[in-house]
Amino acid sequence: MGLLEGKVVIVTGAGRGIGRGEALEVVRQGGAVLVGEFDEVAGQEVVDEIVKSGGQAALVTGDVAEVEVAEKMVATAVAEFGGLDALVNNAGTLRDRTVIKMAPEEWDAVIRVHLRGHYTTTHAAANYWKEAGRPGHIVCTASTSGLLGNFGQSNYGAAKAGIAAFANITAWELRKYNVTVNAIAPAARTRMTEGAYGKIEETGSEFDFWSPDNIAPLVSYLCSDASAHISGKVFGVEGDVVEIYQPWTSVAEIGNGGTRWDPEVLATKIDGLLAEGGVAPEITNGMTRLRYSMTDRS
Ligand SMILES: NC(=O)c1ccc[n+]([C@@H]2O[C@H](COP(=O)([O-])OP(=O)(O)OC[C@H]3O[C@@H](n4cnc5c(N)ncnc54)[C@H](O)[C@@H]3O)[C@@H](O)[C@H]2O)c1
Incomplete structure (x- = not known):
C-alpha cells in the first residue's frame, strides 16, 4: 500500500520538471492525479504516460492564476475521481532582472502566476473541503530565493516569500476544517534552473542528486494523512536532503x-x-x- 492509496491530488504545472515528478509519485503511491498545466502538449504527455502505465490521471489546461481554471481543476478532480484530498501548488515561472531594469510586465507576470496562482487554487480547494466536510492537504512551493534572497529575483523572491507567509496564514485559517498547509523550498535541475543558471551537469554517481524527481517523496508525504499533525511549516528539499526552516523571528x-x-x-x-x-x-x-x-x- 502506498501513502496515497485511493487519494485524489491536483498538481499544478505538472507538465514538466518538479511538478511532473510529483504527479508520477502520487500515482506510484496509489493516488489519482489531476494535472493542471498551461502547456497542453506537456500536460497531455504526463497524463498519457500515467494512463499507459495503468494509473489514473486527467488534464485541465489553462493559466492557474485564472479563477475559472482553478475551479475547473477542483470540479474535474471531483467529477473524474470522486473527490479531492490534496492540492500541490507548483506552477511557476521566472523573469529575472534587477529592479532597475525590470519592466512592469515582468513584475506582474511573476507575481501573478506564483501568488495569485496559489490563491485561486487554494480558495477553490478549501471551499470544496469546507462544503464536503472532508480533510485536505495543501503543499505550496516557495523558494530559497524568497527565504534567503537572490540577486536579480526581486519579483520572484517577493512572490516566494509571500508564498511562505501564505502557507503560514492559510494553515491557521484552515485548521478548523482539518486542512493542513505546508510549503517546500525545492532545488532541482529543471528547465527553470537551466534557463537561469545554464546547464547543470549530472554528478555521475548512481544517485542523481539534482533530479527533479527527488522532490516528490516529501510532497507525497505532505499530501497524505500521515502528515495530518504538521501544518504551517516550510521545508527545504533537494536530492536526498529534507531541511526544516525556522520562520522570521525577532x-x-x-x-x-x-x-x-x-x-x-x-x-x-x-x-x-x-x-x-x-x-x-x-x-x-x-x-x-x-x-x-x-x-x-x-
Ligand atoms: N527548480 C528549482 O530548483 C526550483 C527552486 C525553487 C523553487 N522552484 C519552484 O518549483 C516550481 C516548479 O518549477 P520547475 O523548476 O519544475 O520549473 P519548470 O519550468 O520545469 O516547470 C514549471 C511548469 O509550470 C507550468 N506553468 C507555468 N506557468 C503556469 C501557469 N500560469 N499555469 C499553469 N501552469 C504553468 C509550466 O508550463 C511548466 O510545465 C516553481 O514554482 C518554481 O518556482 C523550483
Whole structure:
C-alpha cells in the first residue's frame, strides 16, 4: 500500500520538471492525479504516460492564476475521481532582472502566476473541503530565493516569500476544517534552473542528486494523512536532503521607557540593537547560508 492509496491530488504545472515528478509519485503511491498545466502538449504527455502505465490521471489546461481554471481543476478532480484530498501548488515561472531594469510586465507576470496562482487554487480547494466536510492537504512551493534572497529575483523572491507567509496564514485559517498547509523550498535541475543558471551537469554517481524527481517523496508525504499533525511549516528539499526552516523571528529589542523615540536618540541606539541581535548592519548575501547549491552563490 502506498501513502496515497485511493487519494485524489491536483498538481499544478505538472507538465514538466518538479511538478511532473510529483504527479508520477502520487500515482506510484496509489493516488489519482489531476494535472493542471498551461502547456497542453506537456500536460497531455504526463497524463498519457500515467494512463499507459495503468494509473489514473486527467488534464485541465489553462493559466492557474485564472479563477475559472482553478475551479475547473477542483470540479474535474471531483467529477473524474470522486473527490479531492490534496492540492500541490507548483506552477511557476521566472523573469529575472534587477529592479532597475525590470519592466512592469515582468513584475506582474511573476507575481501573478506564483501568488495569485496559489490563491485561486487554494480558495477553490478549501471551499470544496469546507462544503464536503472532508480533510485536505495543501503543499505550496516557495523558494530559497524568497527565504534567503537572490540577486536579480526581486519579483520572484517577493512572490516566494509571500508564498511562505501564505502557507503560514492559510494553515491557521484552515485548521478548523482539518486542512493542513505546508510549503517546500525545492532545488532541482529543471528547465527553470537551466534557463537561469545554464546547464547543470549530472554528478555521475548512481544517485542523481539534482533530479527533479527527488522532490516528490516529501510532497507525497505532505499530501497524505500521515502528515495530518504538521501544518504551517516550510521545508527545504533537494536530492536526498529534507531541511526544516525556522520562520522570521525577532531576536533582540530596545525600548524608550514607555515614551515615543526622538529620531536623533534612536539613531544612536540602532547599531547596538543589531549587535545584540547578532545581525550585521550591511547587506548580506543570504545565499551563502544555503546548505546545498547547484551553482556557485558566493
Ligand atoms: N527548480 C528549482 O530548483 C526550483 C527552486 C525553487 C523553487 N522552484 C519552484 O518549483 C516550481 C516548479 O518549477 P520547475 O523548476 O519544475 O520549473 P519548470 O519550468 O520545469 O516547470 C514549471 C511548469 O509550470 C507550468 N506553468 C507555468 N506557468 C503556469 C501557469 N500560469 N499555469 C499553469 N501552469 C504553468 C509550466 O508550463 C511548466 O510545465 C516553481 O514554482 C518554481 O518556482 C523550483
